[in-house]
Amino acid sequence: MRCTALDIHWPTDATLLWDTVRVLSRLIGRLRAIVPKDVPGFPNRKRAARKRMQKLQRMTAAQRESQQVRIYRQLLAITQEVLANARLNVKASRSASTGNCWRLLKKSWPMHAALWKGRRDRGQKLQQTR
Secondary structure (H helix, E strand, C coil): CCCCCCCCCCCCHHHHHHHHHHHHHHHHHHHHHHCCCCCCCCCCCHHHHHHHHHHHHCCCHHHHHHHHHHHHHHHHHHHHHHHHHHHHHHHHHHCCCHHHHHHHHHHHCHHHHHHHHHHHHHHHHHHHHC
């Protein structure tokens, strides 16, 4: 077996915030594909978050002293906005008819649907025994 030494790029706060915006946007997009009528509009903030993250990554030491806090606050505000919108979308999709959502979920994500069904069945068994 051969080992190769590589430089590892450790995640920074900025890249973690950017990943949060990116992943939440992708997941809500998938949710809209499953339940299009019940999910409200979701503004795409990926570009704005990516610009702030890249700006933080490219700052010189002199720029960090004067601009870093302001840019981080902007990135945090964007992330909080996306998180709040994602929560609203999930809440709105939960209010949809359960049977219709379940049928659509089974078509879209068979493996996840089987896992959720198993959890739901276990919950019903627990309630029956009580």
